[in-house]
Amino acid sequence: MSERATSVSPRADTESTPQDDTTAERTPVTTGAESVVRALENAGVEYAFGVQGGAIMPVYDALYDADIEHITMAHEQGASHAADAYGIVAGEPGVCLATSGPGATNLVTGIADADMDSDPMIALTGQVPTGMVGNDAFQETDTTGVTKPITKANTFASDPDTVGDEVGEAFALANTGRPGPTVVDLPKDVTLSDTSSTREPAPPKTPSTYEVRESADPDIVHKAARRIEASTRPTMLLGGGVIKGDATAEARAFAIEHEIPVVTTMPGLGAFPEDHELAMEMGGMHGTGYANMAITHCDTLIAVGTRFDDRLTGGIETFAPDAEVIHIDIDPAEISKNVHAEYPLVGDAATVLEQLTTEVRTAPKATKWRAQCQQWKSDYSMAYKTPDDEPLKPEFVVEALDEATSDRAIVTTGVGQHQMWACQYWTYTEPRTWISSHGLGTMGYGLPAAIGARLAADDDQEIVCFEGDGSFLMTIQELAVAVRENLDITVVVLNNEYIGMVRQWQDAFFEGRHSASEYNWCPEFDTLAEAFGAKGFRIDDYDEVAETVEAALEYDGPSVIDAHIDPHANVYPMVPSGGDNGQFALTEDQL
Amino acid sequence: MTGGLEGPPPEERPTPAGKRNELGIRIDPAVEAARPTRRTVISALVEHEPGVLSDVSGLFSRRQFNIESLTVGPTENDDQARITLVVEESDPGIEQIKKQLRKLIPVIAVRELEPDAMRRELALVKVNATRPDRVAAVADMFGGKTVDASPDTATVEITGARQKIDAAIEAFSQFGIREISRTGTTALARGTDDTATVEAQHTEQPTQHTVPADDD
Numbered sequence: 001m002s003e004r005a006t007s008v009s010p011r012a013d014t015e016s017t018p019q020d021d022t023t024a025e026r027t028p029v030t031t032g033a034e035s036v037v038r039a040l041e042n043a044g045v046e047y048a049f050g051v052q053g054g055a056i057m058p059v060y061d062a063l064y065d066a067d068i069e070h071i072t073m074a075h076e077q078g079a080s081h082a083a084d085a086y087g088i089v090a091g092e093p094g095v096c097l098a099t100s101g102p103g104a105t106n107l108v109t110g111i112a113d114a115d116m117d118s119d120p121m122i123a124l125t126g127q128v129p130t131g132m133v134g135n136d137a138f139q140e141t142d143t144t145g146v147t148k149p150i151t152k153a154n155t156f157a158s159d160p161d162t163v164g165d166e167v168g169e170a171f172a173l174a175n176t177g178r179p180g181p182t183v184v185d186l187p188k189d190v191t192l193s194d195t196s197s198t199r200e201p202a203p204p205k206t207p208s209t210y211e212v213r214e215s216a217d218p219d220i221v222h223k224a225a226r227r228i229e230a231s232t233r234p235t236m237l238l239g240g241g242v243i244k245g246d247a248t249a250e251a252r253a254f255a256i257e258h259e260i261p262v263v264t265t266m267p268g269l270g271a272f273p274e275d276h277e278l279a280m281e282m283g284g285m286h287g288t289g290y291a292n293m294a295i296t297h298c299d300t301l302i303a304v305g306t307r308f309d310d311r312l313t314g315g316i317e318t319f320a321p322d323a324e325v326i327h328i329d330i331d332p333a334e335i336s337k338n339v340h341a342e343y344p345l346v347g348d349a350a351t352v353l354e355q356l357t358t359e360v361r362t363a364p365k366a367t368k369w370r371a372q373c374q375q376w377k378s379d380y381s382m383a384y385k386t387p388d389d390e391p392l393k394p395e396f397v398v399e400a401l402d403e404a405t406s407d408r409a410i411v412t413t414g415v416g417q418h419q420m421w422a423c424q425y426w427t428y429t430e431p432r433t434w435i436s437s438h439g440l441g442t443m444g445y446g447l448p449a450a451i452g453a454r455l456a457a458d459d460d461q462e463i464v465c466f467e468g469d470g471s472f473l474m475t476i477q478e479l480a481v482a483v484r485e486n487l488d489i490t491v492v493v494l495n496n497e498y499i500g501m502v503r504q505w506q507d508a509f510f511e512g513r514h515s516a517s518e519y520n521w522c523p524e525f526d527t528l529a530e531a532f533g534a535k536g537f538r539i540d541d542y543d544e545v546a547e548t549v550e551a552a553l554e555y556d557g558p559s560v561i562d563a564h565i566d567p568h569a570n571v572y573p574m575v576p577s578g579g580d581n582g583q584f585a586l587t588e589d590q591l
Numbered sequence: 592m593t594g595g596l597e598g599p600p601p602e603e604r605p606t607p608a609g610k611r612n613e614l615g616i617r618i619d620p621a622v623e624a625a626r627p628t629r630r631t632v633i634s635a636l637v638e639h640e641p642g643v644l645s646d647v648s649g650l651f652s653r654r655q656f657n658i659e660s661l662t663v664g665p666t667e668n669d670d671q672a673r674i675t676l677v678v679e680e681s682d683p684g685i686e687q688i689k690k691q692l693r694k695l696i697p698v699i700a701v702r703e704l705e706p707d708a709m710r711r712e713l714a715l716v717k718v719n720a721t722r723p724d725r726v727a728a729v730a731d732m733f734g735g736k737t738v739d740a741s742p743d744t745a746t747v748e749i750t751g752a753r754q755k756i757d758a759a760i761e762a763f764s765q766f767g768i769r770e771i772s773r774t775g776t777t778a779l780a781r782g783t784d785d786t787a788t789v790e791a792q793h794t795e796q797p798t799q800h801t802v803p804a805d806d807d
């Protein structure tokens with residue numbers, strides 16, 4: 001029972017251990033800053049996102065000669081979201097840098113975002129020289145203090161000889177086990193000072209106290225398998241952990257082999273092909289009616305890599321109330337945190353799914369259940385109307401982009417109604433093609449995320465960013481970066497001239513009192529895009545959609561489509577917070 | 592407002608039979624009782640490095656765990672420190688505390704101690720010195736000793752389990768207590784039982800129920 005798993009190094013370690021021959025030719029490490037940068041190079045880092053400044057200057061100076069391409073962002077928040085999205089697409093930690101004080105605090109939103117969504121990311125922050133720490137020096141902020149609750153781990157570097165090892169460790173921690181953001185705070189004297197020898201930093205490795213369990217307790221796997229075989233209403237719930245754990249193939253194979261209907265969480269979009277007949281698509285607050293019916297009525301829920309967020313579960317009392325829960329997760333602290341797991345399976349998602357695959361001998365007898373699920377798919381179809389006398393529907397715009405792009409196209413979003421339409425009306429079929437701010441719900445995430453995604457993605461993957469008119473304005477300045485770097489991305493503003501999601505809640509729960517949710521003036525996003533040097537487009541009517549979308553995708557560089565949609569459109573289905581998933585509303589009067 | 596989808600409204604949908612309680616545990620709605628909390632001692636062996644204490648205390652405030660005392664000090668190994676926590680939580684809450692503690696990178700081992708573990712606390716009690724001999728007598732009764740005396744005050748040191756210290760303080764109150772300082776509980780497991788064993792990562796055993804009749 002008290003076995004200790006061994007500490008492990010992430011892929012980066014095995015892929016790029018200090019190169020035997022190249023290291024010899026490299027200039028020796030002589031300062032703390034050079035050690036920091038060498039540690040990143042040794043970890044295989046190709047891109048870093050950041051903004052210069054006093055306390056981080058020594059690191060930037062070392063970057064000058066390095067094999068790492070640095071993208072100067074307009075704002076450090078943009079740097080952290082770009083690094084976050086880069087990490088999601090690449091499956092390797094994204095790297096962001098900032099100076100001390102305001103540089104570091106500007107990163108905070110992106111760090112918190114990565115923490116909530118368990119994204120691999122490493123942030124390197126400058127700090128005032130050690131001797132001045134605690135004296136309220138110019139641009140001093142207690143960065144490790146501020147970021148402690150929103151990081152997987154953080155450290156304050158104190159020695160030029162070991163700072164490179166610490167960066168390697170932070171890199172390894174960010175992507176081992178359950179991923180997450182790490183921070184290394186770098187006082188300027190530590191980075192400026194000479195090292196006592198020219199030793200290369202140690203390869204990225206997690207500390208010995210860090211343990212990850214690979215495979216689950218065989219005894220519980222055995223019992224869970226019996227439960228699955230005996231189940232008559234089984235449902236799989238695939239979370240973001242399936243994608244992060246590269247367990248998509250195993251999860252799909254298991255579901256298809258045993259013909260088990262599959263619901264995904266929002267971060268789990270892409271874990272299962274939504275055009276498959278077993279796909280019930282996304283569950284939760286704005287999930288499909290059929291996904292929520294399947295969750296509510298299943299007798300066995302096989303949940304993989306999910307933390308049962310409240311936007312998924314609704315009120316816990318009514319969440320999958322008939323189901324025994326088999327919970328596969330790499331983080332033991334997620335087991336029975338929100339929903340009690342009768343069968344706790346701690347381990348790597350792919351490994352545990354393989355264990356289950358071996359153990360489950362007969363498929364559940366669930367013909368009736370599958371028919372019921374198909375019935376729900378038709379009963380609660382997501383079909384929407386496009387009346388001629390009403391303005392352009394957002395769903396139509398989302399679908400038009402999906403149709404015009406490849407299956408591997410990547411979607412990023414801001415936060416609001418537009419984000420939900422992007423979840424609902426795009427058909428996700430591949431992992432790592434959906435990039436959004438799930439747990440933190442950070443407006444302005446979309447554009448910087450598109451920048452990070454673009455640099456990590458293959459050239460043939462289109463990058464489409466859905467933004468809201470409010471959300472886009474929070475990070476619109478990053479267009480300057482997209483133009484400067486000539487990044488091929490297509491931003492689609494679903495412009496309702498409203499803080500739409502807030503307006504929807506006000507209509508439903510605050511008697512339609514639109515306090516601070518109406519924009520009575522909005523910039524023209526197409527001409528604003530042109531001012532940045534990007535290509536601007538505008539859509540007002542259905543008949544402009546197809547050709548504008550085509551032209552924007554065709555354009556080689558950043559383009560912005562300002563799509564003026566029905567300002568009154570609302571997102572359905574909807575489960576109000578804390579509500580019963582099975583009682584989702586299809587119209588406002590059902591709320 | 593526009594939008595809205597078609598389909599059977601909520602009142603026409605089937606409803607499930609089951610229910611969960613607020614801890615996400617499936618219950619028989621008819622027989623769910625309140626979940627009692629209990630007081631227990633959790634011992635954590637940690638790397639002796641700056642920031643661990645704030646990691647641990649930050650965890651308790653962020654996750655709203657009920658903590659009664661926290662003590663920290665060096666151990667037999669210079670590189671390690673032991674943190675002893677007295678917490679008051681329900682069983683699932685105690686499980687969650689252990690798992691969250693274990694997740695902190697500098698934490699080496701976490702364990703909930705048996706009820707018979709040795710638990711000790713030190714208290715310094717400063718009272719008015721109007722009757723010094725009586726003060727000494729009460730101190731004696733609790734195995735304590737006077738560590739400081741001045742014309743106006745006497746300070747007594749007492750060690751023991753929490754209840755004993757509570758009782759001593761109660762007894763000293765007759766002299767007029769000026770100040771008290773208590774350390775909070777520190778603890779070790781008894782005999783060869785090791786305080787710092789690594790607990791299994793999941794203590795829950797599968798809880799099986801009968802599967803509903805095959806409706807296929």
Ligand SMILES: Cc1ncc(C[n+]2csc(CCOP(=O)(O)OP(=O)(O)O)c2C)c(N)n1
Pocket residue numbers: 414415416417418419441442443467468469470471472494496498499500501502
């Ligand atoms: C940084 C931040 N501030 C505030 C909010 C609260 N919020 C959630 S959605 C939303 C409205 C977003 O408006 P818009 O970007 O136009 O999107 P829409 O809902 O209209 O599609 C707001 C203000 C948030 N999620 N993030």
Ligand SMILES: [Mg+2]
Pocket residue numbers: 416468469470494495496497498499500
């Ligand atoms: Mg809007």
